Amino acid sequence: MKVLIIGGAGMIGRKLAQQLAKDGRLAGQPISKLTLYDVVPAAVPPGAAMGVSLATGDLPAAGEADRLLADQPHVIFHLAAIVSGEAEQDFDKGYLINMDGTRSLLEAVRKAGHKPRLVFASSIAAFGAPFPEAIGDEFFASPLTSYGTQKVIGELLVGDYSRKGFLDGISIRLPTICVRPGRPNKAASGFFSNIMREPLAGEEAVLPVSESVMHWHASPRTAVGFMLHAASLDLDRLGWRRALTMPGLAVTVGEQIAALRKVAGDQAVARIRRVPDPFLEDIVAGWPRTFAPKRALELGFRADASFEEILRVHIEDELGGHIARGGR
Amino acid sequence: MKVLIIGGAGMIGRKLAQQLAKDGRLAGQPISKLTLYDVVPAAVPPGAAMGVSLATGDLPAAGEADRLLADQPHVIFHLAAIVSGEAEQDFDKGYLINMDGTRSLLEAVRKAGHKPRLVFASSIAAFGAPFPEAIGDEFFASPLTSYGTQKVIGELLVGDYSRKGFLDGISIRLPTICVRPGRPNKAASGFFSNIMREPLAGEEAVLPVSESVMHWHASPRTAVGFMLHAASLDLDRLGWRRALTMPGLAVTVGEQIAALRKVAGDQAVARIRRVPDPFLEDIVAGWPRTFAPKRALELGFRADASFEEILRVHIEDELGGHIARGGR
Numbered sequence: 001m002k003v004l005i006i007g008g009a010g011m012i013g014r015k016l017a018q019q020l021a022k023d024g025r026l027a028g029q030p031i032s033k034l035t036l037y038d039v040v041p042a043a044v045p046p047g048a049a050m051g052v053s054l055a056t057g058d059l060p061a062a063g064e065a066d067r068l069l070a071d072q073p074h075v076i077f078h079l080a081a082i083v084s085g086e087a088e089q090d091f092d093k094g095y096l097i098n099m100d101g102t103r104s105l106l107e108a109v110r111k112a113g114h115k116p117r118l119v120f121a122s123s124i125a126a127f128g129a130p131f132p133e134a135i136g137d138e139f140f141a142s143p144l145t146s147y148g149t150q151k152v153i154g155e156l157l158v159g160d161y162s163r164k165g166f167l168d169g170i171s172i173r174l175p176t177i178c179v180r181p182g183r184p185n186k187a188a189s190g191f192f193s194n195i196m197r198e199p200l201a202g203e204e205a206v207l208p209v210s211e212s213v214m215h216w217h218a219s220p221r222t223a224v225g226f227m228l229h230a231a232s233l234d235l236d237r238l239g240w241r242r243a244l245t246m247p248g249l250a251v252t253v254g255e256q257i258a259a260l261r262k263v264a265g266d267q268a269v270a271r272i273r274r275v276p277d278p279f280l281e282d283i284v285a286g287w288p289r290t291f292a293p294k295r296a297l298e299l300g301f302r303a304d305a306s307f308e309e310i311l312r313v314h315i316e317d318e319l320g321g322h323i324a325r326g327g328r
Numbered sequence: 329m330k331v332l333i334i335g336g337a338g339m340i341g342r343k344l345a346q347q348l349a350k351d352g353r354l355a356g357q358p359i360s361k362l363t364l365y366d367v368v369p370a371a372v373p374p375g376a377a378m379g380v381s382l383a384t385g386d387l388p389a390a391g392e393a394d395r396l397l398a399d400q401p402h403v404i405f406h407l408a409a410i411v412s413g414e415a416e417q418d419f420d421k422g423y424l425i426n427m428d429g430t431r432s433l434l435e436a437v438r439k440a441g442h443k444p445r446l447v448f449a450s451s452i453a454a455f456g457a458p459f460p461e462a463i464g465d466e467f468f469a470s471p472l473t474s475y476g477t478q479k480v481i482g483e484l485l486v487g488d489y490s491r492k493g494f495l496d497g498i499s500i501r502l503p504t505i506c507v508r509p510g511r512p513n514k515a516a517s518g519f520f521s522n523i524m525r526e527p528l529a530g531e532e533a534v535l536p537v538s539e540s541v542m543h544w545h546a547s548p549r550t551a552v553g554f555m556l557h558a559a560s561l562d563l564d565r566l567g568w569r570r571a572l573t574m575p576g577l578a579v580t581v582g583e584q585i586a587a588l589r590k591v592a593g594d595q596a597v598a599r600i601r602r603v604p605d606p607f608l609e610d611i612v613a614g615w616p617r618t619f620a621p622k623r624a625l626e627l628g629f630r631a632d633a634s635f636e637e638i639l640r641v642h643i644e645d646e647l648g649g650h651i652a653r654g655g656r
Contacts, residue, residue, distance in 0.1 A: 091492060128568065132466075140468045141484075142569055149488040153481050156469075160477040164419060240456065241470055 001029040002071055006059065006105065007079030008036025011180065012121070014043065016077060016224050021045035021052070026075060027117075027232040037068060038080065059101035065108035072114045075231050078105060078154075079121045085187055087147040098150035106157055110166040118169040119230045120158045122151045122243060124216060126173055129286040137245065137295045144286060155243040163240045170230050170238065172301075175218040175248030179314040188283050192217065196256060196311060199271035200264055202324030208277035211254035214289040218248045218303060219310045221317060226301055233299060241295075247303035249310065250290035259307035263315070264323045329357040330399055334387065334433065335407030336364025339508065340449070342371065344405060344552050349373035349380070354403060355445075355560040365396055366408065387429035393436035400442045403559050406433060407449045413515055415475040426478035434485055438494040446497040447558045448486045450479045450571060452544060454501055457614040465573065465623045472614055483571040491568045498558050498566065500629075503546040503576030507642040516611050520545065524584060524639060527599035528592055530652030536605035539582035542617040546576045546631060547638045549645060554629055561627060569623075575631035577638065578618035587635035591643070592651045 003026060007013040017036055022045075025031055035053040036042035044052045057064050059080060080101065081087075087094025102120070109116060127135055128144030141152040151173075158169040180193040184205070191208055192215060198205035218226070226246050235242070251259075261269045293301075304310050315321060331354060335341045345364055350373075353359055363381040364370035372380045385392050387408055408429065409415075415422025430448070437444060455463055456472030469480040479501075486497040508521035512533070519536055520543060526533035546554070554574050563570065579587075589597045621629075632638050643651060 138460075138468050140466050143484070143488070144491070144568060146488050146492070149484050153484055156471070156477050156481055156484075160471070160474050163472070164474070240472060 001026060001031050001075065002033040002035070002073040003031055003075045003077070004035045004037065004068060004073035005077045005079065006037050006068070007077075007081070007121075008054075009038035009040050009042035010079055011182070012177070012220065012223055012227070013038065013077070013079045014045075015220050016079075016227050017042065018045040019224050019228065021048035021050070024049055026228065029074075033071070035068070035071075035073065060096055060104050065104040066111065068105075069108040069112040072112055073116060075117045075119070076105075076109070077119045077121070077227055077231070078102065081121070081151075082147070083187065084125060084145055084147040087150065088145055091146060094146045094150060098147065099153055102154040103157060106161050106167070110161060115165065115167055117231055117235075118158065118167045119227055120154055120169060120171040121227075122155050122171040122173045123148065124173050124175060124245065124288050124291070126152045126155070127288050131288055134290045134292040135245070135288055136292045159240060159242045162235075162242050168235055169242055170233070170235055171243040172226050172230050173243065173245045174223055174226065175216040175246055177220055177223055178217040178310060179219070179318075181220065181314070181318045188280060189215075189287075192253075192256070195253070195272050196260055197314065199260060199268040200311070200315065200319060200323055202271070204271045204273055206275045207253065207272050208275055208280045209253060209284055210276070210281065211257065212252055213281075213284055214250055214252045216248040216250055216288055216291060217307070217310065218246065219313045221313045222302070222304050229301055237299065238295075244296045244299070244301070245291050245293040247293045247296055247301055248291065249304050249307060251307050256307055259311055263308055263311045267325070268323070329354060329359050329403065330361040330363070330401040331359055331403045331405070332363045332365065332396060332401035333405045333407065334365050334396070335405075335409070335449075336382075337366035337368050337370035338407055339510070340505070340548065340551050340555070341366065341405070341407045342373075343548050344407075344555050345370065346373040347552050347556065349376035349378070352377055354556065357402075361399070363396070363399075363401065388424050388432050393432040394439065396433075397436040397440040400440055401444060403445045403447070404433075404437070405447045405449070405555055405559070406430065409449070409479075410475070411515065412453060412473055412475040415478065416473055419474060422474045422478060426475065427481055430482045431485060434489045434495070438489060443493065443495055445559055445563075446486065446495045447555055448482055448497060448499040449555075450483050450499040450501045451476065452501050452503060452573065452616050452619070454480045454483070455616050459616055462618045462620040463573070463616055464620045487568060487570045490563075490570050496563055497570055498561070498563055499571040500554050500558050501571065501573045502551055502554065503544040503574055505548055505551055506545040506638060507547070507646075509548065509642070509646045516608060517543075517615075520581075520584070523581070523600050524588055525642065527588060527596040528639070528643065528647060528651055530599070532599050532601055534603045535581065535600050536603055536608045537581060537612055538604070538609065539585065540580055541609075541612055542578055542580045544576040544578055544616055544619060545635070545638065546574065547641045549641045550630070550632050557629055565627065566623075572624045572627070572629070573619050573621040575621045575624055575629055576619065577632050577635060579635050584635055587639055591636055591639045595653075596651070
């Protein structure tokens, strides 16, 4: 089986590639070739027994998606996107990559004619306030960002191309990924990860919102699990409703901090500095808090068990099992 | 005020142009110029006191939408579309006109920079079965046709372009138009109109489904009323949720026939020939039956009062007030 990851140099793409390299198989089939495509070169995952091909390019460019489809990959993970903040700042770039790029890919798949499995990474940015207490599977998509709009359009296209028999597609709406590894970034949602990751590494982090803020989280490891499950599932069970909100963990910032205290002690918690930002608090008030993702649960998608588990996954996967003990 | 109708030669476009010509004003402003654009030449509406410009062309073609925006129309009605059946048969043509054409138009509006009102004609084809008993305003779009998919994508784009301040847009999801004037067409929904229009004109018509089939209807006159109201409304009241399901009349085929009997007697009803079509009955089972369009009602959109009224509107507007009395 040949597998293509579009966005293979990104955070989830990299972890997904590592897991596929480790497993050597997907959906019960041995993987013969793994292609990692991105705008920058991806890394060959350590210990990969299959052939790994690295490719770089610009997905919406003419002929580009056709080139990626030339070897008729059986499973395609489409994770490439301009992120929320950038798509909001650069309207044209967001539509070019997130909408035209996705459509180019789907058209190339249609032209290739072999009807592969396609897993499209969508987002809970599909939804915009006001919300019901818990957002159900039939609540309407009402995005409040260009990024969210582009993701919903991608979902609709994946649904229609599936219904027409051009591919066998599924869109999975990922929760906010927490704890996101790497350096703090400028995403408005970055603080959810910053206030966990930095203290665990012995650094200070800023908490700009109140502890009562609730949000919907999944660890990177769980997100990779969603991808693998989405690639393996019999999609006939979904009918033509091919977009699914993934299960997550609804926790408040206060609950995050309590979990940090349990896992890393008071000295880690003491590294969180409270600097309220009313502007950010307003933005966050428009975000989903919690969902009732009944269909995804019925189909076997599983959230992290607790926020402590999310922290332990981070310590294991990113910190080699060690918490920074130095400190204040 | 300058008004542009894209799709000005179509059934609703023609009636909308006639109404605007008759009124001479829109949203409280006198109309100085009315441009009717379509793939085929539209007709100058009788008695138009304003300047009427007829233009033909291919909306998604390069530079075409820019040309339409050159005189900076204040209100744009976008009614042009490849219809459901054709978009399902010709996948590329449907996406080219319904998706790329709409996006071209929105891009041209953005480039023109004057932030006009834009009224986009969407459809209840945005929804696909299974449904709740009555579809509410927050029920998700789950189209089961390429046409429906393209309409929802249009709604999302109109929403995002509005939120970004490029235009002041609204998408209105029209009910099935009944009684549709003209000759019987091949649309699967054609029978709802055929079994009324043909008997009123002294012709036979075929009823392919059972009398218990319920559907959501609006007369052409009411649809034009929706357009005018959508062009006049303060859209700030909608927030960024700019797609609205229009009120309609939920009636069964049996209720349609009872209304026909009241308005035109037994001899008209006798012209309906029952030829059950299980294939069509299956298709129709996937269509919406009834809605609870709370937001649109609150905003002052009004459905037809009864199916008898729908028939009287048809007799007045299409038959010059005369029902065919000739018998079998």
